[in-house]
Amino acid sequence: MMLSIPEPQRTNEFNNMTSLLDVKNLKVHFHTRNGRVKAVDDVSFSVNAGETLAIVGESGSGKSVTCYSLLDLLPKPPAKIEGGTAMFDGEDLLTCSSERMRHFRGNDIAMIFQDPMTSLNPNLTIGEQLIEPLIYHPDKARRQSRNIAKCRAIELLKEVGILDAERRFKSYPHEFSGGMRQRVMIAMALINEPRLLICDEPTTALDVTIQAQILELIKKLQKSRNVAVIFISHDLGVVAGIADKILVMCNGLAMETGNADKIFYNTEDDYTKRLLNAIPEGAKTMVNRAQDKSLVEVSNLRTWFKDYSGSKVSIVKAVENASLTIKRGEILGLVGESGSGKSTLGRSILQLAPTTEGTVTFDGTQLTGMSNSQMVPWRRRMQMIFQDPYASLNPRMTVFETLAEPLLYHGLANKNNITEQVQSLMDDVGLARAQMRKYPHEFSGGQRQRIAIGRAIATKPELIIADEPVSALDVTIQAQILDLILDLVERHNLTMMFISHDLSVVRYISDRVLVMHHGILIEQGDTESLWANPKEPYTQNLLAAIPLADPVSERARMTRI
Amino acid sequence: MIPNDTHIQSDKGTSLWEDAWIKLRKNRLALIGLSLLIFLCIMSLLTPWIAPYGYEEQDLLMGATPPSAQHWLGTDIFGRDMLTRIMWGGRVSLMVGFIATAVALAIGVIYGAVAGYVGGRVDAAMMRLVDILYALPFMIFIILLMVVFGRNLLLLFFAIGAVEWLTMARIVRGQVMSLRKQEFVEAAHSLGLSQWIIIRRHIIPNTLGPVIVYTTLTIPSVMLLEAFLSFLGLGIQPPQSSWGLLINYGVETMEEYPWLLIFPGIALSLTLFALNFLGDGLRDALDPRTSKD
Numbered sequence: 001m002m003l004s005i006p007e008p009q010r011t012n013e014f015n016n017m018t019s020l021l022d023v024k025n026l027k028v029h030f031h032t033r034n035g036r037v038k039a040v041d042d043v044s045f046s047v048n049a050g051e052t053l054a055i056v057g058e059s060g061s062g063k064s065v066t067c068y069s070l071l072d073l074l075p076k077p078p079a080k081i082e083g084g085t086a087m088f089d090g091e092d093l094l095t096c097s098s099e100r101m102r103h104f105r106g107n108d109i110a111m112i113f114q115d116p117m118t119s120l121n122p123n124l125t126i127g128e129q130l131i132e133p134l135i136y137h138p139d140k141a142r143r144q145s146r147n148i149a150k151c152r153a154i155e156l157l158k159e160v161g162i163l164d165a166e167r168r169f170k171s172y173p174h175e176f177s178g179g180m181r182q183r184v185m186i187a188m189a190l191i192n193e194p195r196l197l198i199c200d201e202p203t204t205a206l207d208v209t210i211q212a213q214i215l216e217l218i219k220k221l222q223k224s225r226n227v228a229v230i231f232i233s234h235d236l237g238v239v240a241g242i243a244d245k246i247l248v249m250c251n252g253l254a255m256e257t258g259n260a261d262k263i264f265y266n267t268e269d270d271y272t273k274r275l276l277n278a279i280p281e282g283a284k285t286m287v288n289r290a291q292d293k294s295l296v297e298v299s300n301l302r303t304w305f306k307d308y309s310g311s312k313v314s315i316v317k318a319v320e321n322a323s324l325t326i327k328r329g330e331i332l333g334l335v336g337e338s339g340s341g342k343s344t345l346g347r348s349i350l351q352l353a354p355t356t357e358g359t360v361t362f363d364g365t366q367l368t369g370m371s372n373s374q375m376v377p378w379r380r381r382m383q384m385i386f387q388d389p390y391a392s393l394n395p396r397m398t399v400f401e402t403l404a405e406p407l408l409y410h411g412l413a414n415k416n417n418i419t420e421q422v423q424s425l426m427d428d429v430g431l432a433r434a435q436m437r438k439y440p441h442e443f444s445g446g447q448r449q450r451i452a453i454g455r456a457i458a459t460k461p462e463l464i465i466a467d468e469p470v471s472a473l474d475v476t477i478q479a480q481i482l483d484l485i486l487d488l489v490e491r492h493n494l495t496m497m498f499i500s501h502d503l504s505v506v507r508y509i510s511d512r513v514l515v516m517h518h519g520i521l522i523e524q525g526d527t528e529s530l531w532a533n534p535k536e537p538y539t540q541n542l543l544a545a546i547p548l549a550d551p552v553s554e555r556a557r558m559t560r561i
Numbered sequence: 562m563i564p565n566d567t568h569i570q571s572d573k574g575t576s577l578w579e580d581a582w583i584k585l586r587k588n589r590l591a592l593i594g595l596s597l598l599i600f601l602c603i604m605s606l607l608t609p610w611i612a613p614y615g616y617e618e619q620d621l622l623m624g625a626t627p628p629s630a631q632h633w634l635g636t637d638i639f640g641r642d643m644l645t646r647i648m649w650g651g652r653v654s655l656m657v658g659f660i661a662t663a664v665a666l667a668i669g670v671i672y673g674a675v676a677g678y679v680g681g682r683v684d685a686a687m688m689r690l691v692d693i694l695y696a697l698p699f700m701i702f703i704i705l706l707m708v709v710f711g712r713n714l715l716l717l718f719f720a721i722g723a724v725e726w727l728t729m730a731r732i733v734r735g736q737v738m739s740l741r742k743q744e745f746v747e748a749a750h751s752l753g754l755s756q757w758i759i760i761r762r763h764i765i766p767n768t769l770g771p772v773i774v775y776t777t778l779t780i781p782s783v784m785l786l787e788a789f790l791s792f793l794g795l796g797i798q799p800p801q802s803s804w805g806l807l808i809n810y811g812v813e814t815m816e817e818y819p820w821l822l823i824f825p826g827i828a829l830s831l832t833l834f835a836l837n838f839l840g841d842g843l844r845d846a847l848d849p850r851t852s853k854d
Contacts, residue, residue, distance in 0.1 A: 350751055352747060352750060352751055372756070373755075376753040376755075377753075378753075379751060379752060379753030380753060382751075383752070384747075384748065384751045386744040386748060387744075388744060391743050391744040391745065392744035392745050393745050394745045394749075394762075394763050394766075395745075395767065395849060395850060396766045396767055396769075396849055397762075397763075405749075405752065405754070405762070406752045409752065409754055409758070410752075410753070439849040439850070441849065441850045455748065455752070459752070
């Protein structure tokens with residue numbers, strides 16, 4: 001662990017100044033009923049004006065707790081700051097009065113949160129929320145009249161890229177898309193001209209093209225205002241282009257601190273190496289097992305929903321005229337941004353979503369039009385893996401019950417050999433047998449996803465549709481689960497449709513890729529030829545937006561724009 | 562084949578209910594509630610044999626006496642022993658409370674679960690029926706039943722149960738509608754499980770929390786409902802007694818003979834306390850997410 005931080009090698013005009021924020025030996029512990037948890041243990045870092053520090057770590061590493069403790073946003077108890085100092089412009093944030101802290105918050109230090117959907121008040125117009133910090137400023141002398149505040153807010157909305165800002169000033173949050181809301185959040189954070197901006201995973205909930213735009217926006221605003229930025233992320237790829245310095249955290253400890261180039265190209269720390277290796281990169285290494293025979297054929301499939309939310313009933317065309325084939329033994333990737341209809345297409349193939357028109361044929365038999373009871377024998381042969389391992393397991397059933405259910409129901413095991421069968425299933429997906437009687441909440445996200453995968457392969461299906469199976473997981477866990485999936489595909493001779501918004505993951509795992517946009521399949525091709533030569537402009541944009549774990553090329557891209 | 566994993570031998574599987582019992586045993590308040598309920602039930606069952614007097618036996622020399630060595634809880638204005646009457650009353654009150662609530666629980670949970678899970682037109686039709694029954698004046702409904710079927714205790718259970726299930730059905734339906742969209746239900750569907758198995762194994766167990774809490778609230782309200790009906794002459798008739806009836810009479814003479822109100826009141830309150838503690842304990846115990854330690 002390095003306590004002193006080497007200055008960035010790239011020349012920076014602010015290098016000579018003292019740091020804006022200097023955190024030394026910060027210790028935050030949580031006192032829970034099950035004992036003390038060292039959430040942050042002896043972490044030191046500093047940020048200069050105009051500089052970006054990225055704090056990178058997996059969930060539970062203490063990266064968010066570190067930043068929340070600076071603004072006194074942690075629930076106390078259970079949290080307690082056990083030691084350390086955080087000097088912000090000569091004042092210690094950890095010991096200052098709550099009155100003084102209120103002054104720092106929003107005024108000198110602003111924060112952007114992960115989920116733009118929940119961090120805006122749905123009952124106030126965004127304009128009202130934007131001018132709030134100005135007209136109710138804690139420092140009475142700096143309070144501004146409503147009109148001046150409004151001009152300032154509109155000016156800022158324009159700057160963060162909201163078109164037609166005068167009109168949008170009066171809009172409510174639900175009238176904005178996720179990316180636009182995050183822009184509003186950024187405008188809100190900047191309205192008092194803070195000197196330090198803390199971004200807590202600001203792009204994690206966004207699509208890849210939107211993510212690239214938001215990252216560029218943060219970088220641009222930082223340059224024009226010379227603010228210091230602390231950027232929290234679980235993804236090294238995301239921070240490559242914007243970070244000057246990186247702090248890698250794991251289990252509350254600072255594993256490594258250094259400038260971005262050193263972390264990416266020249267790291268000595270084993271944990272950082274593991275993080276870097278876990279980023280899925282490059283082409284698939286497994287041979288293409290696709291046979292000529294097709295397993296699933298979809299022709300002219302339409303899945304429409306009625307939307308009752310507006311004043312009139314409107315029709316949402318989730319899937320429009322989709323035709324595709326899945327060959328036996330292949331892994332077919334399906335990429336698209338959120339709302340593109342890719343999940344609905346997967347569910348429609350499995351007859352989990354009602355189809356409006358068109359046919360789905362599985363192994364020569366038409367599935368569309370079958371009743372639920374007619375589907376039962378087919379369900380055994382096709383399974384699904386869901387995105388959220390926290391929602392896809394019944395919280396009141398143990399691992400044993402969850403895995404035994406499909407086996408017993410489809411008559412693949414009986415009372416006598418069920419324990420043995422479940423155990424071999426657990427071996428298959430890499431779960432310890434001793435954990436058979438535990439409930440889902442006792443497992444980590446990765447282990448839960450293993451349980452869900454175990455349930456999906458229990459009936460020895462031929463087709464598995466995996467709907468974003470790794471997007472809720474940390475990057476190192478993601479790599480393990482991807483390898484498990486590849487291994488199972490090979491051993492059990494599975495055919496798979498892999499749905500994801502993460503293009504690097506899709507490239508790593510699939511033989512062939514379909515691109516979906518607004519419910520329409522716009523392009524398909526073998527993975528590598530598609531990557532090398534995308535024809536549709538949409539696909540080109542999508543591929544160009546993938547963040548690479550390579551600071552030099554990422555910075556080049558940032559300056560290009 | 563089996564790895565040398567020492568955990569396997571020691572780790573005998575426990576079901577949801579075994580787990581719940583382990584956790585319940587560690588909750589002192591819930592245990593007190595449970596023992597109190599068991600005690601009250603045993604007392605009620607044994608009443609015909611252990612009650613000190615007959616329930617209509619009058620001691621004409623002792624009209625409305627305060628507690629004494631002869632009559633531990635005093636006597637009422639007709640000189641009947643209060644302890645005896647409370648014990649006999651408990652038989653009726655507890656029976657009404659438990660049976661009517663069980664009826665309400667069974668109908669309400671199944672009805673609500675089906676309506677919420679199936680959804681669409683079926684749900685709309687089923688819930689409109691509930692609305693209609695809600696709107697029907699309760700008294701008229703009971704009086705009609707009494708007129709048609711005559712007055713008997715079983716009908717009373719049925720009548721109360723038939724009214725109380727409505728709220729239960731609404732609560733369960735709301736829960737089920739949010740559960741239905743959860744991925745684990747979709748996963749069960751994609752395994753090909755039948756609708757009924759999904760409702761029984763995946764939906765209903767996850768509604769247990771609110772259902773248990775509402776049940777513990779329903780039992781006392783049912784007991785009071787019985788008192789109300791009896792007071793109007795539609796339920797239990799004197800000289801038979803129930804806690805509700807005793808409390809009603811006690812209220813009339815509260816100023817002269819306070820013990821006529823206090824003791825049946827204590828009996829009812831103790832039951833309510835016991836039920837609430839047990840209900841809270843059960844809700845926590847049946848939730849696998851609470852820790853066993």
